[in-house]
Amino acid sequence: MAEKNTYYQGSHKPKQHRGIKIHTYDHYDWKLFMWFGSLKKIENLIHLFIIVWDAIPIESDTDLSIEFNEETSKMVEIIEELNTLGAVDDLNFSKFIDDYRNHRYNNPNLKKRLLRIAWESLENSGLNLDPRNVSEQLDVCTNQQKLSLRQMIFSRMKSFNILATQMSKVYEISKSKSLLKENENLKNQILSLKKENSQQQAALGNITNVSWNHDDPNNASKLISDIEELQDLLSDFTMVQGGDYKINDMTSGNLIKEYKCQVEYPSTKGRVVLGAVLQRYVITTILKEVELYFKNTSSYEDRGIDMTLECDLVNATERLISYTEKFRDNRKGDDELTKITPGRIRQQSYSTLGCRGFSDDEHPLIKGTVEKLLNELDKFRQVVDKETNDELHDQAIKITRNVINIFSFRLKTQAFELKHQFFEAGHDVDVRLMQGSFGRDDSKRMEVEVCSFPCIGVFNGDDRSKQSVFTKAQIITRPKRSNSGNQ
Template identity: 40%
Template structure:
């Protein structure tokens, strides 16, 4: 089913020859093998797919075909493919509007439909089911009830072929409407009833109108960009790319905090003190003690970098570091952003009005500035914040482990710089580029397991009998105004231990989601 629709061999079900031979085909299949019966089912599905006449029918079919394909954190490539195909469908819808096939209201309707379906596919599976149910209802008159089980049973590769056919057909609708648009214009131009002078005047007015339409489109596009706080699919800070970069940071942290192997000597006394400080019950008679130690060190690295940044920023505000202006550029920008955002929030409150731009300016300011800082902030490796913080985390690691291999020591120096950059870039800047700013949270030792918010290596049948031993990477979550609508960007990474009733009762939590009520405001 792949390939351009212009060279398609699709059979038109309205063709009379097909109707003539339908009885003969039915008789033949009565004697055919099960393999051929299955093949005939595929053929009939193929015929039905090709028989759809309207572009909106393919739009609803697109939603149905994507329905049973999972889009979770472990399927980054599929998520990228999903976002790319939604973007292609939206582009085709916009082209149909350009060719006057649909009006502005229909453009907004179908574009919003695709945007909402994409959002619900990640954030609200119940709402996504409702979308699919409505799509099935829309296609009921086309006879989808005969084929919906067959569509659901298609393998992932087969569904990809069907989606490619849908995209090809949408492209065909655009091509045909474009040619029709050109023909209509030419027929109007060649009207023999118009006098020469009138034709010239009409041509002049047409050019003026075209110019005004272009200018208006430019202004509308500019206004749309100014009021739209949703990140595009191509934005380097969209959720898919951000999650991918967070996973890269997790991998770097794992390598940086390794304590297992002949090249590492553990200071067990200091490590036991660290276990106690984090309320972990591990000790070095247990086979997983080094694993737990590595997890605690990952958490310590993240927190130490964030604390170092906050301390540096606090000292900047008290004029301690303002002598060297080059070193405090990022803090100057952040400080100005905070003041400007607060001013606009007050302006929105004190100066009533109905324009959308003023309402969105605080969010746009935060997004744009944090995107820039996330890309280029502290990009010179000799910045004192980066150098000093990297040394601090190396020194902290050396308290609990000693590295005997000089080659590994050289790698550790480089990794400490990279990790410092990435933690500041992601946690301080890039999380703030989202439409709604995400929050992060480290769970405590003894907290109960919640698979909605945590990821670990527990078995399903024993997870209720285990609690958190250490949370080595935080849960990152977006909480919208509607408290029931939560989007998990990244689940917390945890190691577990068997539940101790006494410890769990004092240190754990009956509902992990309740914690976020005090964290997310």
């Protein structure tokens, strides 16, 4: 009997099925076959490959284990060839295969997480069938049928390889013709950027004199990396897809409507949107709690200075910045030091807060916010898997501290003070400020369904020339309606 798929486990009874046979016909089998044939993206085939292998018990079968290792190595080789040809621009796919192979034997929990990613990818790519049924269908297939399915996947991957090889040859021919012109354009762009950079440095009074070392946590590259890590943490924390979660469709549907999303709910796409809405809900909930804390620190004073130290430091910093700005503007002189002093105070003080602020798990702000987050999420979904549920409290602490650390402190450590901006449902898609599953050509026909993570940058009204994007907003899109205007 095939191993039960570890991602879509639940209390349902598996349907009685003896496998897909040539002389039998089942409408669901046909829909599943049509869906397999409709997969158009390389990453879809990679994720399907993982899911098929997960339905095969290899741990106690030496021959199957050898076959598994050989096929995963073969898949990694194909991915790397496609990367060389430019058809795949992300070697993380080969790492994904390697990680699954290692975790299959050594770490069931991490293997389960990779399967979750694979299922979500297929759902987001148009899997209109119930994933539980797909999982059951794979479980009851014979090993020979699963082998045929994997052979189909390899055949499709090789087709991509052949097409990429042909396109690469055409590209090399056209590339040689345009190389001289492109080189000249790049030279002109470099000269223009140098001129623009010089003008900005002069206009800003050389405020960028304060720079961070490469290994400093406030280095721009490190900050971007930590923002991306926070996005991953939020995605895991707000998970609503799969058998580990029981969704309250009424409260979840109301929350989706509150954010003016138009997706049909409940539905597969509706759950994807719900997860994104919950990510935004978590961020805004934490930031509201921080705002309340800074406004009402007097209620903590009887507990000692330790409970209000971060707030005291923020208030003192803002007062000192205000005084040095007034001093700069109202006292004559042409020295550079006075010009950059307010910025240096801001960067250094908030850097200190970013390193050690609210580091105690028992601080009332951290403790109270974590409790509120868990209670709020319970209104929309319950975690039925005990192991997953046990991890939620630690995840909530880490996310709470990271949101405060980044949004309240570290965005103020850069040469230009960074702000964050969410985009509401119905807003036009702007590829300069947003990213998601859409192409540049598609963006003109799309609008925002939900913004799960804000855009971070320097915003000065609607003047695009004065906008600078640090990290783009994470959005899910929807087609524009013919009667909708620009937001």
